[in-house]
Amino acid sequence: MARRHDLLATSLPLAYAGCGEPAFAGDPLRGEARADVVVIGAGITGASAAFHLAEAGARVRLLEAERVGAGGSGRAFGQVVPYLRTEPARTVSDLGTEAGERLIATAAGTPALVAELVSRHAIACDLDASGLIFAAHSAGGSVVLRERRDVWAARGVALPLLDMEQTLAAIGGGSYRAALVEPRGLSLNPLAYARGLARAASAAGATLHERSRVVDMSSSHGGWRVETTEGRIACDTLVVAAGVAIGGILPELRRRILPFRVHEAATAPLSADALAGILPRQRALTDTRRLPSGVRRTGDGRLVVTLSGPAGGGRAGDLGGGLARLRALFPRLDVTAFAESWSGWVDLAPDQYPRLVEPRPGLFVGYGLSGRGLGLGTALGQALARRALGSRADETSFPGMAGRPPRWLPGSSLAVAAAAASIRRIDAWQARQADAPRLPTSNGPRP
Ligand SMILES: Cc1cc2nc3c(=O)[nH]c(=O)nc-3n(C[C@H](O)[C@H](O)[C@H](O)COP(=O)(O)OP(=O)(O)OC[C@H]3O[C@@H](n4cnc5c(N)ncnc54)[C@H](O)[C@@H]3O)c2cc1C
Structure with missing residues (x-):
């Protein structure tokens, strides 16, 4: 509770x-x-x-x-x-x-x-x-993004759908198959x-x-x-x-x-060299997993990463999983620890x-x-x-x-934790499907 x-x-x-x-x-x-x-x-x-x-x-x-x-x-x-x-x-x-x-x-x-x-x-x-990027974590995620593009096109809003190469350029790393740019979004x-x-x-x-x-x-x-x-x-x-x-x-x-706990971590401010090519247009990235999965650059050169972690009370977020996510996305980035983490x-x-x-x-x-x-x-x-x-x-x-x-x-941490854990398993399973990019399974949402 x-x-x-x-x-x-x-x-x-x-x-x-x-x-x-x-x-x-x-x-x-x-x-x-x-x-x-x-x-x-x-x-x-x-x-x-x-x-x-x-x-x-x-x-x-x-x-x-x-x-x-x-x-x-x-x-x-x-x-x-x-x-x-x-x-x-x-x-x-x-x-x-x-x-x-x-x-x-x-x-x-x-x-x-x-x-x-x-x-x-x-x-x-x-x-x-400069907008937001929503990347497809699985084949199903690509379908979600295509449908979203079509829904908003019918409402007169053009959301560019990027192919794999364009997605790589927009994020500066990772192996996502596709991404949707949401030009109206802010960070x-x-x-x-x-x-x-x-x-x-x-x-x-x-x-x-x-x-x-x-x-x-x-x-x-x-x-x-x-x-x-x-x-x-x-x-x-x-x-x-x-x-x-x-x-x-x-x-x-x-x-x-239902109180649902979300975990974040931030690196120390990184040099312009270290950040070169990473989210080059400063757009915040999330992907189509159902649990939160953000990575973004801050004005003072930090990377903020959403961590996997208990959705109820108790333990802290998974810092190791967050670092693994950064390494998988940006292998050139030399970050071995976060400066701080928090939850809300x-x-x-x-x-x-x-x-x-x-x-x-x-x-x-x-x-x-x-x-x-x-x-x-x-x-x-x-x-x-x-x-x-x-x-x-x-x-x-x-x-x-x-x-x-x-x-x-109300606020049952068991109910929250069980629901979040099963959603995380579905996200991870989808990401492992044959046509999905290989990503660390510990982070991740439906943006
Ligand atoms: C880790 C995390 C990541 C998130 N990321 C995003 C995101 O990227 N985009 C997004 O849109 N949303 C995000 N959210 C959700 C977003 O932060 C909240 O929806 C939003 O901040 C809610 O604002 P609020 O003012 O309604 O509530 P709060 O910011 O929670 O404010 C409620 C305030 O009421 C005060 N209060 C409570 N009880 C009392 C009392 N008895 N007397 C006096 N004061 C009291 C509290 O101290 C608190 O300051 C995130 C949330 C978390 C935790």
């Missing part, structure tokens, strides 16, 4: 922390306060909500248990993907044509939304707009982006309190009363953007997400759709970003702000509450 304090991890990757965006310095909430809207959680979703609320003129307080970006936002791999985890036809079938198309369009618009905010607020997050330093959004929210008039864990909330006189470790605040409207820790604040939503929790929704719900009047909650939160969390924060400012439920592009929650135990 992933315990609550495990889900609120504290140390942040040094690879991301030493960026141009300094750590935010928000004093804890002490004593009594009053606001129009209180936002709980200063990750990308909460910071985006606070910014959009403050920009619209609301008196906003943003409460963060630890530091800005302490959750998934400060630990992510760093790619902004313009689509959901499910393919468009499936989304439309699951959510209905109108709601499905609205959510697909919102996801497609997230790179532009992120780029606009980064540019408008001069957020120093090493944003790279960025996620912690710097979260900090920059918080700075923008503060500049727009929001008050941010770090080290202010919400321990209780109750409705009071038509509004809300929120209690933190050291203070209390009354407000008309409450927005909850607590990521994977949502069940700690709202137990009734605990079973709506993803709020995986059973159906992988993000949700915006109002479980009680005046309480708006976003969850279920399912590993797509850098872009979708930004959009969800904006949508939460609009709802808190009075827009109607049918005006948001995020679906509301799904049907009954699944029966599995």
